[in-house]
Amino acid sequence: MAFCPNCGSQASGTFCPNCGSPIGSSGSSYASSAGPNAARAGGLSQNAASALCYALGFITGVVFLVLAPYNQDRTVKFHAWQSIFLSLALLILSIILPLFGHFVGLALSLLINLAAIALWLYLLFSVYNGKQVRLPVIGDLAAKQANS
Numbered sequence: 229m230a231f232c233p234n235c236g237s238q239a240s241g242t243f244c245p246n247c248g249s250p251i252g253s254s255g256s257s258y259a260s261s262a263g264p265n266a267a268r269a270g271g272l273s274q275n276a277a278s279a280l281c282y283a284l285g286f287i288t289g290v291v292f293l294v295l296a297p298y299n300q301d302r303t304v305k306f307h308a309w310q311s312i313f314l315s316l317a318l319l320i321l322s323i324i325l326p327l328f329g330h331f332v333g334l335a336l337s338l339l340i341n342l343a344a345i346a347l348w349l350y351l352l353f354s355v356y357n358g359k360q361v362r363l364p365v366i367g368d369l370a371a372k373q374a375n376s
Contacts, residue, residue: 271297278307279356282348285315302374307355309370310363317366318344 232244289311298304326333354361
């Protein structure tokens with residue numbers, strides 16, 4: 229016996245006799261789907277929240293560490309911390325690189341900025357599609373922070 233995803237009453241067939249909502253695979257709702265990609269009540273899926281941690285660097289990383297339903301999820305916390313540490317590393321590089329001289333510092337800055345944009349896009353799309361991306365040094369630090 230199936231239950232209506234809208235009103236919760238028992239139903240047989242493809243429509244609820246009480247409210248008329250569709251029942252079954254064509255009428256599945258967020259409540260009937262489970263798993264890490266299922267949207268929370270009024271919120272984002274785990275993959276979307278994890279990807280958005282990278283959207284504005286450390287700003288969205290801090291936001292997702294503070295927001296209530298997401299700061300309890302270890303995966304979202306990991307990506308928030310990784311975003312914060314990556315932004316911090318890129319900030320430190322942007323301060324250090326001009327010390328190498330005008331031409332060399334400019335060339336290195338350009339290469340690192342292009343690589344950072346490529347990494348940012350890779351992280352956004354990979355994490356949104358459910359792939360767990362762990363950066364070499366930063367990922368270990370983020371994992372320690374997410375588990376504490």
